[in-house]
Amino acid sequence: xxxxxxxxxxxxxxxxxxxxxxxxxxxxxxxxxxxxxxxxxxxxxxxxxxxxxxxxxxxxxxxxxxxxxxxxxxxxxxxxxxxxxxxxxxxxxxxxxxxxxxxxxxxxxxxxxxxxxxxxxxxxxxxxxxxxxxxxxxxxxxxxxxxxxxxxxxxxxxxxxxxxxxxxxxxxxxxxxxxxxxxxxxxxxxxxxxxxxxxxxxxxxxxxxxxxxxxxxxxxxxxxxxxxxxxxxxxxxxxxxxxxxxxxxxxxxxxxxxxxxxxxxxxxxxxxxxxxxxxxxxxxxxxxxxxxxxxxxxxxxxxxxxxxxxxxxxxxxxxxxxxxxxxxxxxxxxxxxxxxxxxxxxxxxxxxxxxxxxxxxxxxxxxxxxxxxxxxxxxxxxxxxxxxxxxxxxxxxxxxxxxxxxxxxxxxxxxxxxxxxxxxxxxxxxxxxxxxxxxxxxxxxxxxxxxxxxxxxxxxxxxxxxxxxxxxxxxxxxxxxxxxxxxxxxxxxxxxxxxxxxxxxxxxxxxxxxxxxxxxxxxxxxxxxxxxxxxxxxxxxxxxxxxxxxxxxxxxxxxxxxxxxxxxxxxxxxxx
Amino acid sequence: xxxxxxxxxxxxxxxxxxxxxxxxxxxxxxxxxxxxxxxxxxxxxxxxxxxxxxxxxxxxxxxxxxxxxxxxxxxxxxxxxxxxxxxxxxxxxxxxxxxxxxxxxxxxxxxxxxxxxxxxxxxxxxxxxxxxxxxxxxxxxxxxxxxxxxxxxxxxxxxxxxxxxxxxxxxxxxxxxxxxxxxxxxxxxxx
Numbered sequence: 001x002x003x004x005x006x007x008x009x010x011x012x013x014x015x016x017x018x019x020x021x022x023x024x025x026x027x028x029x030x031x032x033x034x035x036x037x038x039x040x041x042x043x044x045x046x047x048x049x050x051x052x053x054x055x056x057x058x059x060x061x062x063x064x065x066x067x068x069x070x071x072x073x074x075x076x077x078x079x080x081x082x083x084x085x086x087x088x089x090x091x092x093x094x095x096x097x098x099x100x101x102x103x104x105x106x107x108x109x110x111x112x113x114x115x116x117x118x119x120x121x122x123x124x125x126x127x128x129x130x131x132x133x134x135x136x137x138x139x140x141x142x143x144x145x146x147x148x149x150x151x152x153x154x155x156x157x158x159x160x161x162x163x164x165x166x167x168x169x170x171x172x173x174x175x176x177x178x179x180x181x182x183x184x185x186x187x188x189x190x191x192x193x194x195x196x197x198x199x200x201x202x203x204x205x206x207x208x209x210x211x212x213x214x215x216x217x218x219x220x221x222x223x224x225x226x227x228x229x230x231x232x233x234x235x236x237x238x239x240x241x242x243x244x245x246x247x248x249x250x251x252x253x254x255x256x257x258x259x260x261x262x263x264x265x266x267x268x269x270x271x272x273x274x275x276x277x278x279x280x281x282x283x284x285x286x287x288x289x290x291x292x293x294x295x296x297x298x299x300x301x302x303x304x305x306x307x308x309x310x311x312x313x314x315x316x317x318x319x320x321x322x323x324x325x326x327x328x329x330x331x332x333x334x335x336x337x338x339x340x341x342x343x344x345x346x347x348x349x350x351x352x353x354x355x356x357x358x359x360x361x362x363x364x365x366x367x368x369x370x371x372x373x374x375x376x377x378x379x380x381x382x383x384x385x386x387x388x389x390x391x392x393x394x395x396x397x398x399x400x401x402x403x404x405x406x407x408x409x410x411x412x413x414x415x416x417x418x419x420x421x422x423x424x425x426x427x428x429x430x431x432x433x434x435x436x437x438x439x440x441x442x443x444x445x446x447x448x449x450x451x452x453x454x455x456x457x458x459x460x461x462x463x464x465x466x467x468x469x470x471x472x473x474x475x476x477x478x479x480x481x482x483x484x485x486x487x488x489x490x491x492x493x494x495x496x497x498x499x500x501x502x503x504x505x506x507x508x509x510x511x512x513x514x515x516x517x518x519x520x521x522x523x524x525x526x527x528x529x530x531x532x533x534x535x536x537x538x539x540x541x542x543x544x545x546x547x548x549x550x551x552x553x554x555x556x557x558x559x560x561x562x563x564x565x566x567x568x569x570x571x572x573x574x575x576x
Numbered sequence: 577x578x579x580x581x582x583x584x585x586x587x588x589x590x591x592x593x594x595x596x597x598x599x600x601x602x603x604x605x606x607x608x609x610x611x612x613x614x615x616x617x618x619x620x621x622x623x624x625x626x627x628x629x630x631x632x633x634x635x636x637x638x639x640x641x642x643x644x645x646x647x648x649x650x651x652x653x654x655x656x657x658x659x660x661x662x663x664x665x666x667x668x669x670x671x672x673x674x675x676x677x678x679x680x681x682x683x684x685x686x687x688x689x690x691x692x693x694x695x696x697x698x699x700x701x702x703x704x705x706x707x708x709x710x711x712x713x714x715x716x717x718x719x720x721x722x723x724x725x726x727x728x729x730x731x732x733x734x735x736x737x738x739x740x741x742x743x744x745x746x747x748x749x750x751x752x753x754x755x756x757x758x759x760x761x762x763x764x765x766x767x
Contacts, residue, residue, distance in 0.1 A: 051719040051732035080721040227676030227716035265623050265660050266715060301613075304620050306658025307715060323615035323646075325657045341612055382720075384678035390721035422677060458677045472680050479714050482657075 010158065013285045015293040016175055022284065023162050030163030039069040040089040041110065044151050046076030046237045047230075047269050049083035053103065057084045060106040069110075075238035075273075077151030078392035079138055082119050087151075088112075094123035096130055138389060141408045143370070145378050146354040147394045150238035155273045158280040161241035167286060169360035173249045174294050177360070182253040183209060186356065188364025190376045195221055195312070195349035196424065196453040198375075198442040201356075204346055207336045208254035211344035215257035218250040219340060219347040221317055222263040222270075225309030225480070226425035229456035231380035232350040234392045236263065236270035239354075240277035244300070246353030248286065249360055251298045254346050258299040261350075262317055265304045275302055309480035313528050314347045316482065327484040328528035349454075351380055371397030375441035379452070383409045385459030386416040395440070402436040405459065416461040420544065422469075424451030426476050427533040429540015430460075449540045465562035466548050470541040471499040477534035488531030491522035495535060505565035507553045512542065594633045599625060603643045614644045619654065622661060630670060631662035659714065667702040667709035669748045672727040676716030679724040687724060687741055688712055695745060707749045 013019045033040060043058040061071050076083060085099030086109055098109045098117040108114040120133035133139050144150070153160035161167075173182050187202030208216065220243065222232045235243055247259040263271050278300050281287050287300045303321050310316045311326035318340045320326035339345020355377055359367045368376050375397040381404060382392050388410030395404060405411065405421065412418055420430040428451030431438070438444045442452050460469065478492035498515055501507045519535030526532045542549055551557050558565050606621050608614040621640050625632050632640075637651040655661040673691065675684050691697050691710055702709040717725050722734025726741065728748050733740065 048719050048721070051717075051722065051725075051734075080719075225715055227714075228678045228720055230716075230718045233718060265619075265658075266718070268627070301616065303616055304623055306619055306623060306654070307660035308658050309715065320619065321616060322612075323618040323654075325653060384720040384723065385681050426677070458681055460681045464681055468685075469680070472677075472685070476714060 010280060010283050012283070013292060014290075018285075019167075019171065019292050023167075026159040026163040029159065033070065034089065037091040039065075039091065040072065040087075040095075041065055041069055042072045042074045042087040042089075042095075042151070044076045044083060044085045044087075045073050047233060047267065048080050049076050049085070050269070052084050052100070054084040056103050057086065057101055057106060060103050061086060061110065064107040064110050072154050073156070074151050074153065075155050076234070077238070078147060078234060078394075079389075080391040081138075081389040085119070086110075087122070094121045094127050096121050096127070097133065137407050137410070138391070138393070141395065141399075141403065142393050143378050143396045144394050145358055145370075146235065146242065146351070147238065147380065147392070149242070150234065153239065155238055155240055156276050158241060158277065158284065161239065161277075165361070166239075166241040166357070167245055169357035170245050170248050170252075170286065172360050173252050174292060174296065179209060179253050179255065182249065182360060185359055185364040186253070189355075189359045189367035190364075191352060191355050191359065191367065192375065192442060193349055194351035194355075194379065194454070196427070196451065197349075198452070201348055201352050204336065204348065205250065205254055208256070208344060208346035211336060213344050216255060216344045217340050217346070218247055218254060218256045218259045219314075219318065219321065219335075219345055220247050220259065220261040220350055220353050221312065221314065221347055222261055222350040223305050223312045223317060224264055224267075224454065225305075225307070225312050226427075226454060226456055227476070228384045228458055229382055229425060229454045230267075231382055231392055231455055233264075233267045233270045234380070235350055235354050236267065236274050240270075240274045241281070242354050242357060243274065243350055244277050244281055246348075246356040247300070248281075248298055249356050250346060250348065250353060252296060256346065257297065258301065260301050260303055260321055260340065262303045262305060262311075262321055264311075265306050271302065271304055278302060308482070310482040310528075310530055313530060316528070317347070318345065325482070327482045328530075330527060351454075372439065372441050374443055375452075379440065379455055381440070381455040381457060383457045383459065385421075385457075386413045386461050387411065387459055388413055397441045398439045400437050400439055401431065404440065405436070405457070412459070412461065416463075419460050419462050419464060420466075422458045422460065422473075422537065424453030425456050426473050426537060427451060427453055427529075428536055430466075430537070430544060432544050449536070449543065463560055463562075465558055465560040466541045466545040467499065467502055467552050467558070468560075468562045470538045471496060471503060473537040473541075474499060474535070477530065481530065481534070485525075485527040485531065487522045487525035488527070488534060491518055491526075491531075492534055494518055495522075495538060499538075502549065502552050503558075503563040503565070505552070505556045505563075509550075509553055511553070512549060515539075515542065594625070594629050594631075594636050596635055596639065598628075599636045599639050602628070603639060606643065608644070611645065615646070618644050618646065618651065619658070622651070622654065626661050630666040631664055633663075662700075667706050669708045669729055671708055671710045671745075671748070672713050672717060673710065674713050674717040674719075674723070674725040674727070676713065676720065676723075678716070678720035682723040683737075684724040686738065687726065687736060690738055690741055691745075694742065703749070705749075708745065 041061050045054045065071050082099035086101050087095050087097045089095040097119045118130045121127045121130050126132055149164050153164050183205045191201045192198045224232050251259045289297050305311045308326050311320045313328045316326035316328045321340055335345045335347050371377050378394050378396050380394050420432045422430050429449035431450045474495045481488045483489045498511050522535050523532055602624050606617045625636050637648045641648045641651050655663050697703055697710045699712040724736050726733045726736045
């Protein structure tokens, strides 16, 4: 990374008073930064913007900025369409965001000569003809709670984070609330598992607290093996202290000695920033022995995965933490009885834990007032495909799919027609035009075969053949099957084989029946969540686009011209 | 300590020979207090090596096994289970073809097919001259607004079509120095 500030200047805090003084200084410095008469330049540096040259932009900002200017490396803010971006705050003016910026534009942007690149100002009113960011539908329709620091704080700076409210919840959990009160707030908030399961975190925590065996652990599941989902990466890169705080609160509330964060190895920047957060928090004394003089001890370990999708499954993840192959096991015992190293383990998704600090600070009632009756709070969503805009957004539960796709992300690009949207990653069926007015929450989508899942949405257009798409999704599950249990290991390749017959024009109508029967076996007999949902995308495709499957078989026509129907003998597709 | 800040690995530069002294030095940063902690560190240690050299050799696996109190057989079980690891050296250049759902929807299957038809390399294979190895990413490279995406060495190339791919492969295979972000300008802008 461009820089990793030395942690040596951080003080060691050993009491409540120490911490309050540290926090007040951080807040004062933060206020002075923005109210002072220095120009502040912030560059959004995250995995997605680095791919578009953000590090070069950052270097150029440093080279062109005067000595009096502060140049900061913040993270991306989820708006991929405007990356790489620069935010310039001149004395007495609101911050202006410019993007996408090329290296050659940087010096002109800094001198204020390129207002044509301005996207908006961080203010309620327009400024110098530049509209307010709040008028852009991408931002105005969001409700940033857990992403409110994204693109604002320097993720490598614990002072920035503290100035913006990090560890306020932890502080309250340490000094003002009892363990039971913390769990009660989380239960009242009714925050449900955001990895896709939807299990209430409060119930999990309560059983974790009751567990007698020692030591106990808390595991944060930050493994996003699912293609096209990177909400957790975004959280780690933009606000690592929020996740760490969530884990620490969980440890304190459940009486756990140690917290783990298991991060997918695909995200080196997320891993580096989170490690830096842990090192800083440890240095000032928020992790370790006798935290701030309370007598409480919490340790923290960061573990990384190796690119196996299955490791997002809780029991597989725990095996991976223990350094063996990540293969799920049968339950019971549940992880809260026997998890990492066969000790009681409370496992939560990153996004779930990221909600915790605000719940503790503002109370469970506050959180429960956001969203719908059954699904509380906000949800991070990523939208991909031939859309006008891409990125990660945070919306309250209960908004409609149409609102997200067409208002926030601007709808389809020129020349692309909406055909459907694949929900729940590779674990659920597609939704079509008629479902677009359904609310986004844990339950509504499942009723029609979709799934909120982890909030990854891939829109597909008229150029995509659903038979080929279904094969792609089934082949993904075939590849990612851990091979422990037979139905999943053999069933998924069998499905791919049948689909290949259809793609090559050799399918029969009986094959559709065969697909249903094979799928039933896989769903009913597989050991873990991956296998139990592996055929669901295929079944969904068959349900909503049956006509297209039939045309392949009966007429020998692939309407989109994707499938090699006339190519002769079936051969394996490239990549097999 | 488990989370002492690890040195930032240098970007992959196409080197294939694994310097075992380097590996020993890298591994020495992985401290542990007990058996359990040592086990937890195996994957991270392998990842460091894999990131720097592009693969893990039997000798490097042996060093990890020795340092963390396990066997190289056990290390190989992990290397072959987890998709990120390679047990054979890469080509001089390494190409990742993203085959995530977003890239699929925007046409990555054609790119995979093209590498096979035009250049004779499939997933996890290396061209005959050893110049370029190809890895099809079953997960996602995470820059979906550039779909379909190809990453060569350290540079991302967005909105790749057949002509761009041919040109990228030609450029990569006629130079031995790693492709950098510089050469990427212009190709990554979306509309």
